[in-house]
Every structure is written in C-alpha cells, then in structure tokens.
Amino acid sequence: MIGLLRGTLLEKLPPDILLDVNGVGYEVQLPMTSFYELPEVNQAVTLFTHFVVREDAQLLFGFITRQERSLFRILIKANGVGPKLACTILSGMSAAQFVQAVMYEDITAMVKMPGVGKKTAERLVVELKDKLKDLDVAHASTPAAGQGPSIESAPSEQTILAPQLSSKEEAISALVALGYKPAQAEKSVKGVFSEDASSEQLIRDALKSMV
Known part of the structure; x- marks a missing residue:
C-alpha cells in the first residue's frame, strides 16, 4: 500500500496531477477540495494516498x-460507492460538509452530485451515520502536523509541458472526469x-452552483 507521497508537482490537470518522487512520476487523482489546496507547479507537496488495484487498472x-x-x-466501503464516486462526492462537498449532510440526513444536498440518487443518499445516511459521528473533520482543511503540503522551490528544469487547454476547457474536462x-x-x-x-x-x- 502506498500511503504517502512527497515530491515535486510537475503537472496540474484537474482532477489529476503528476508528482515527481525521486525521479518517478506518479499520476494521482485528487478530489477538488484537495486540488484547491495544491501549491503551484514546480513546488513540493506531500499527499496522503490510497492505492486501488483492479483487474483493468491501478x-x-x-x-x-x-x-x-x-x-x-469509509465511503468506498459503503454499498454502491466506488473510488470514482467517492472522489466526486468529496469534490462537491468538503469532508465537514458531507459529514454534516449525513448526520442531519440532508438528502437534498447529496442528490445534487452525479451518481448519487435518492436511494443511494438514503443508504449512505443509514450506513454511515454511526461511522462518521466520531470522525474528526473540524480541521479537515488543515494538513496534519508535519505531513501537509510543504511549499519549496524546485528546479525549473523539472517542468513538464502539459497540453495547453484554456481555463474553460480544463474546467469542463475536470467536471466530466468527476x-x-x-x-x-x-x-x-459557462x-x-x-x-x-x-x-x-x-x-x-x-x-457550488450545482449543489
């Protein structure tokens, strides 16, 4: 299991990044709530990671x-929730907002995310309410001490040119990927x-406009 990566951010193509860790490039997908907190390209970052192995992909x-x-x-252990849907949920809501939606049974907020119908939302409330009540998300936007993103300068020669998309095209592509x-x-x-x-x-x- 790969639990943590610390390296230089080479590309940002939301919701994906390319991270250089001692010369090895890792392609990593982030929920947008984490993506927003990334430093600029060519700076150092530390990420907590979860590795998923399937028959057709890693x-x-x-x-x-x-x-x-x-x-x-916790989400990917719920019935009907895979890694992609979990990532989408955490892109539309912060960890604290999702926990609040579950605890207050806010089905309306949850069904606005793609892949989450009324039955799925109701099932998530039933399955997760007890599991989430002790999850500390009060400071979920703050990296754990000594483990969050550290911002340092990196050599400019490590830059890798990404496809030049406009900000609009990149945003649309990211939402489709989610x-x-x-x-x-x-x-x-638009x-x-x-x-x-x-x-x-x-x-x-x-x-925000869709939630």
Missing part, C-alpha cells in the same frame, strides 16, 4: 489531509465563466 488517489482520506476510505455529463459540465462552467478566472476557480464556482 489507481492512486491523493488527499491533502488525513481526515479526508479517512472519509474516502462524473458530470458533458452538457451539464459545459453549462455550469454560467460562472470570467476571463480572468483560473480553471480551479471555475471548477469551484461551477460545483
């Missing part, structure tokens, strides 16, 4: 905080688009 998911990874691991239908993703991004907004800001605003 997937690595990354999280800025230990609490968010703990919630992800499970939203292309038409829904495009409509949501609704919050501004010329000076970064792709991360467009994704954040688009997700």
Whole structure:
C-alpha cells in the first residue's frame, strides 16, 4: 500500500496531477477540495494516498489531509460507492460538509452530485451515520502536523509541458472526469465563466452552483 507521497508537482490537470518522487512520476487523482489546496507547479507537496488495484487498472488517489482520506476510505466501503464516486462526492462537498449532510440526513444536498440518487443518499445516511459521528473533520482543511503540503522551490528544469487547454476547457474536462455529463459540465462552467478566472476557480464556482 502506498500511503504517502512527497515530491515535486510537475503537472496540474484537474482532477489529476503528476508528482515527481525521486525521479518517478506518479499520476494521482485528487478530489477538488484537495486540488484547491495544491501549491503551484514546480513546488513540493506531500499527499496522503490510497492505492486501488483492479483487474483493468491501478489507481492512486491523493488527499491533502488525513481526515479526508479517512472519509474516502469509509465511503468506498459503503454499498454502491466506488473510488470514482467517492472522489466526486468529496469534490462537491468538503469532508465537514458531507459529514454534516449525513448526520442531519440532508438528502437534498447529496442528490445534487452525479451518481448519487435518492436511494443511494438514503443508504449512505443509514450506513454511515454511526461511522462518521466520531470522525474528526473540524480541521479537515488543515494538513496534519508535519505531513501537509510543504511549499519549496524546485528546479525549473523539472517542468513538464502539459497540453495547453484554456481555463474553460480544463474546467469542463475536470467536471466530466468527476462524473458530470458533458452538457451539464459545459453549462455550469459557462454560467460562472470570467476571463480572468483560473480553471480551479471555475471548477469551484461551477460545483457550488450545482449543489
């Protein structure tokens, strides 16, 4: 099990990144709540990780905080929730917001995320309410002491050129990767688009508009 990676951030193509760890490039998918907290390219970052092995793929998911990874691991044990849906849920809600939605049985907020229908939301409330009541997410936006992202300069020659997408195209692509239908993703991004907004800001605003 790969539980933690510390290295240089080479690419940011939300919701995926490429992380250089001592010369080895790891492709990691992050929920957008963690993606927003990343430093700039060519800076150092530490991620808590969860490694998923399937017959057709090996997937690595990354999280800025230990609490968010703990919630992800609880989610993927629930009936009908795989890693991709768990990542989508944690992109639409922070760990604290999701725990609050479960504890207060806020089905309306949960069904606004792709892949979460009314029956799934109701099942998550029943299955997770007891498991989440002791999960400490009060400081889930703050990295664990000594384990969060450390920001340091990295040699510029380590830069890898990513495909040059516009901020709008990158935001739409990220939402589709998270499970939203292309038409829904495009409509949501267009609704919050501004010329000076970064792709991360467009994704954040688009997700907020859909919740």
